[in-house]
Structures are given as C-alpha cells and as structure tokens.
Amino acid sequence: MQLRSRSSALTDLVGLEGESCPQVIAVSSGKGGVGKTNVVANVGMALTKLGKRVLILDADLGLGNLDVLLGLVPRHTIEDVLAGTHTFGEIVLKGPGDVHVLPASSGVPQLTTLTESQQVIIQEQLAQFAGGMDILLIDTGAGISTSVTFFASSADEALIVVSPEPTSLTDAYALIKVLSRQYRERRFKILVNQAKSPREASEVFGKLDVAADRFLHVALELVGAIPYDDYVPMAVRQQRAVLELFPEAPASEAFKKLARQIVQWPKPVLPKSSMQLVWQRSATHIGN
Ligand SMILES: Nc1ncnc2c1ncn2[C@@H]1O[C@H](COP(=O)(O)OP(=O)(O)OP(=O)(O)O)[C@@H](O)[C@H]1O
Ligand SMILES: [Mg+2]
Numbered sequence: 001m002q003l004r005s006r007s008s009a010l011t012d013l014v015g016l017e018g019e020s021c022p023q024v025i026a027v028s029s030g031k032g033g034v035g036k037t038n039v040v041a042n043v044g045m046a047l048t049k050l051g052k053r054v055l056i057l058d059a060d061l062g063l064g065n066l067d068v069l070l071g072l073v074p075r076h077t078i079e080d081v082l083a084g085t086h087t088f089g090e091i092v093l094k095g096p097g098d099v100h101v102l103p104a105s106s107g108v109p110q111l112t113t114l115t116e117s118q119q120v121i122i123q124e125q126l127a128q129f130a131g132g133m134d135i136l137l138i139d140t141g142a143g144i145s146t147s148v149t150f151f152a153s154s155a156d157e158a159l160i161v162v163s164p165e166p167t168s169l170t171d172a173y174a175l176i177k178v179l180s181r182q183y184r185e186r187r188f189k190i191l192v193n194q195a196k197s198p199r200e201a202s203e204v205f206g207k208l209d210v211a212a213d214r215f216l217h218v219a220l221e222l223v224g225a226i227p228y229d230d231y232v233p234m235a236v237r238q239q240r241a242v243l244e245l246f247p248e249a250p251a252s253e254a255f256k257k258l259a260r261q262i263v264q265w266p267k268p269v270l271p272k273s274s275m276q277l278v279w280q281r282s283a284t285h286i287g288n
C-alpha cells in the first residue's frame with residue numbers, strides 16, 4: 001500500500017510524456033526452482049542477438065546466483081550498492097552476448113526483504129544507469145516477500161514462470177493473489193517452463209487461468225512455453241547459458257522465440273511503474 005502511494009506521489013512529480021526508457025520486465029514465480037534465472041539469462045542473451053541493449057538485475061538479493069549460472073565472478077554486488085560504497089556502474093559485468101548483469105549477493109538474509117530506503121536506492125541507481133538500455137530484465141527470486149512484490153509490481157510487465165508441478169501452480173496463484181489484492185495488478189504474463197509437451201503447457205496455463213479469472217478477476221496471458229530439455233541442466237553444470245552452449249537445443253529455440261515475441265510487446269502508453277516514473281523524472285531533469 002505504501003508503495004502504491006509513493007508511486008502516485010511520483011506521478012505528481014513528473015510529466016507523463018517522457019524520453020524512451022527501458023521496458024522493465026520482472027520475472028517472478030511463486031515457487032522456487034521453476035527456472036526464472038535460466039529464463040532471464042537466456043532470454044536476455046537472445047534479446048541482445050536481436051540488437052537490443054539488455055540489462056539484467058539479479059534481484060534475488062539475498063540468494064542471487066545469476067552470476068554463477070553465467071560463470072561470472074563479481075568483485076562487488078548490489079549489497080555494496082545498498083551499503084553506499086559502490087554504484088551500479090561500478091558493479092556491472094558483461095555476460096554472454098554482451099548482456100549487462102548487475103549481480104546480487106548470496107547468503108545475505110537481510111536482503112531478502114527490502115526496506116523502503118533500499119528500494120529508493122535501487123530506483124535511483126537504475127535511473128542513473130539504465131537509461132541507455134532497451135530492456136531491463138529483473139530476476140526477482142521466488143515467493144511473496146516484499147522484495148518480490150516490489151519488483152513485480154513496479155515493472156511494466158510481470159512475467160510469472162510456472163512449471164507443471166501442482167505446487168508451482170498453487171504458489172503462482174498465491175503470488176498473483178498478493179499482487180492483485182495488495183498492488184492492484186490486473187495483467188500478468190505467464191510462461192510455462194519445463195513442460196513435457198505443448199499440450200501440457202496449455203493445460204497448466206488453463207488451470208491457472210480459470211482460477212485467476214474466477215476468484216481474482218485478473219487477466220492472464222500465456223506468452224510461451226519452454227520445453228523440458230536435458231541440455232538446460234547440462235549447460236547449468238558448465239556455468240553457461242544453454243543458448244550459448246547449445247544454440248539449437250529445443251529450450252534454446254524456445255528462448256529465441258520468446259525474445260522475438262518480447263520485442264513486439266507494446267511499450268505502455270502511460271508509465272505504469274514507479275521505476276518508469278523515476279526515469280522520466282531524471283530525463284526531465286537532464287533536459288532542463
Ligand atoms: N527448461 C528446462 N529443462 C530442464 N531443466 C530446467 C529447465 N529450466 C530450468 N531447469 C533446471 O531447473 C533448475 C532450476 O533452474 P533456475 O535456477 O533457473 O530456477 P529459479 O526459478 O531461478 O530458482 P530459484 O527460485 O531458486 O532462484 C536448474 O537446475 C535447471 O537446470
Ligand atoms: Mg533463480
């Protein structure tokens with residue numbers, strides 16, 4: 001609720017016609033381990049191959065592992081930025097396809113719940129750093145903690161990853177419920193990962209869609225399905241993106257297809273997110 005009111009306060013501060021800002025896509029899930037980090041890493045890389053400048057924020061702040069997945073070795077992380085000793089410009093790393101990665105720390109329980117002042121630091125750092133990017137992908141981590149809901153609700157698009165496991169569906173439903181009831185989110189994009197067939201993917205989506213429509217009155221959109229693919233864990237073990245190591249693998253093809261779709265997603269006409277508003281505010285200040 002406080003976040004909503006801050007967002008409204010920012011609305012008062014800035015004009016609604018702004019410079020071009022990155023499209024902000026938060027990748028979330030209710031249950032852990034469904035594949036968010038792989039989605040972010042591979043879709044990010046696929047988007048760079050389509051000519052997009054991509055920034056990935058590892059917002060699984062206390063348990064980040066995007067850097068491990070990509071074989072990157074960060075010297076500093078977002079923890080240092082929140083401590084005030086570093087800026088995003090100083091911690092950013094280059095990943096495959098020249099994707100830019102802001103790495104998180106691991107094993108820092110205090111960061112699993114972001115305070116409001118930490119949220120402000122992240123927004124202000126993004127305002128300074130992310131302006132030149134086309135797309136900002138945020139790996140939010142799993143669950144319904146405030147750090148997940150903060151990023152999911154302040155992005156332009158909340159992309160929720162589900163796997164065919166029933167627990168993944170119930171936990172995704174719980175996340176959608178929190179985002180719709182507490183943050184008044186009405187639209188969610190759903191990605192089914194680890195489906196054994198396209199039919200299984202559409203059945204998984206169908207179950208979630210029926211429940212969300214009937215009980216939460218929100219609109220879900222199935223944006224894609226990534227097949228279960230043994231090449232993914234093989235690449236993970238080698239600390240490389242599957243798209244980099246096995247570009248023709250079924251999962252890699254699905255990540256490329258999703259990236260081609262994402263570049264077609266319309267940018268919101270009005271800035272929905274508090275992050276967009278911060279960018280517009282900084283763009284306005286720069287322009288003045
Ligand atoms: N399409 C897929 N096919 C096969 N295995 C997959 C697929 N996607 C992910 N995995 C496997 O699932 C595991 C979890 O993936 P990942 O770390 O991306 O999940 P996550 O949602 O980010 O987890 P966490 O919630 O812990 O951050 C990995 O070991 C990966 O190999
Ligand atoms: Mg992860």
